[in-house]
Amino acid sequence: MPKALVAGNAGFIGTHFTGYLLRLGWEVVGVDNFSTGKRENVRIYAGEKNFTFYEMDITEEVPKDDYDYIINLASPASPKKYLSLPVDTMLVNSIGVKNLLDLAKEVGAVFLLASTSEVYGDPLVHPQTEDYWGNVNPVGPRSVYDEGKRFAEAITMAYHRYDGLPVRIARIFNTYGPYMDVADGRIIPNFAYQALTGRPLTIYGDGSQTRSFCYVSDMVEGLFRLLTYEGLDGEVVNLGNPDERTVLEVAKLVVKIYGVPENFTFLPLPQDDPKRRRPDITKAKRLLGWEPKVPFEEGLRMTLEWYREVVDAGKRTV
Numbered sequence: 001m002p003k004a005l006v007a008g009n010a011g012f013i014g015t016h017f018t019g020y021l022l023r024l025g026w027e028v029v030g031v032d033n034f035s036t037g038k039r040e041n042v043r044i045y046a047g048e049k050n051f052t053f054y055e056m057d058i059t060e061e062v063p064k065d066d067y068d069y070i071i072n073l074a075s076p077a078s079p080k081k082y083l084s085l086p087v088d089t090m091l092v093n094s095i096g097v098k099n100l101l102d103l104a105k106e107v108g109a110v111f112l113l114a115s116t117s118e119v120y121g122d123p124l125v126h127p128q129t130e131d132y133w134g135n136v137n138p139v140g141p142r143s144v145y146d147e148g149k150r151f152a153e154a155i156t157m158a159y160h161r162y163d164g165l166p167v168r169i170a171r172i173f174n175t176y177g178p179y180m181d182v183a184d185g186r187i188i189p190n191f192a193y194q195a196l197t198g199r200p201l202t203i204y205g206d207g208s209q210t211r212s213f214c215y216v217s218d219m220v221e222g223l224f225r226l227l228t229y230e231g232l233d234g235e236v237v238n239l240g241n242p243d244e245r246t247v248l249e250v251a252k253l254v255v256k257i258y259g260v261p262e263n264f265t266f267l268p269l270p271q272d273d274p275k276r277r278r279p280d281i282t283k284a285k286r287l288l289g290w291e292p293k294v295p296f297e298e299g300l301r302m303t304l305e306w307y308r309e310v311v312d313a314g315k316r317t318v
């Protein structure tokens, strides 16, 4: 069975991705520094014979072994987290990525980078295709993440072009589901926590800005196909759900599912907040035969149920 290194395995997507590989019988080595991930997430797999974990900061060291695949999910991902860890975010996406690329080169592993739709910035093209170069403010507050990920993509392609390293890049659009930290700061955990604790739901702007949300099981399946399908070296692929919703619509659905009264607070939009966000997934459909399957209302119900359990159990975070 293949052996994989999953960097950032204690995070939201990493928890699901690790479980997916272990269920297939893969040997998984996880590495995480818990900057935004959770020890509880690592404990889920602690007893599994095919799972090993190293607490390490990948900007400093990486666990060496003869991996077949290296998957890099390590990076603060929510604006709240990366704005509070600005330099760490830039370093994990530069030095951290370089350390993993060097390891992939040394052991001949396929390398998958989790990039982001944020490389498109506040897009002037809608929906976003992979050949759109983006509209990013290089000195704005969000640039620590956006430019960090753009650098991560550039260095990944440099190892591919100049060293022939088999690399694949996933541009991940908003993903949601269980195990996304309740204190993560992104829309769905925020709304869930506020609704469950009787607070008003915070909406930035008038709520007409759009997002498209992909349920995590769909994302994991897309990432796995991009990692393992033949003939995809050097490919950059959008992964996300094109089902576009306004933020206000999401808030209304959350209060409806929880059966609580509509109570919204409107605050100014943060600087450089994208107004529209929707992936064009034509390429993912063509190369991977992949498209999201879980309807938004269904994924949202499963996710809100999980947040209810977390909050009822008195845990602010999991």
Ligand SMILES: NC(=O)c1ccc[n+]([C@@H]2O[C@H](COP(=O)([O-])OP(=O)(O)OC[C@H]3O[C@@H](n4cnc5c(N)ncnc54)[C@H](O)[C@@H]3O)[C@@H](O)[C@H]2O)c1
Pocket (backbone or CB within 6 Å): 007, 008, 009, 010, 011, 012, 013, 014, 031, 032, 033, 034, 035, 036, 037, 038, 056, 057, 058, 059, 072, 073, 074, 075, 076, 077, 078, 092, 096, 114, 115, 116, 117, 171, 172, 173, 174, 175, 176
């Ligand atoms: N969730 C989304 O909607 C989304 C959207 C676009 C891109 N992504 C990307 O997918 C990846 C995973 O996102 P997530 O939502 O699971 O985020 P997350 O914050 O839950 O997980 C990231 C993990 O990386 C770890 N990490 C950070 N810096 C590290 C370092 N220096 N050394 C070792 N570990 C480190 C964190 O502790 C955490 O466990 C990220 O790279 C993110 O940029 C996610």
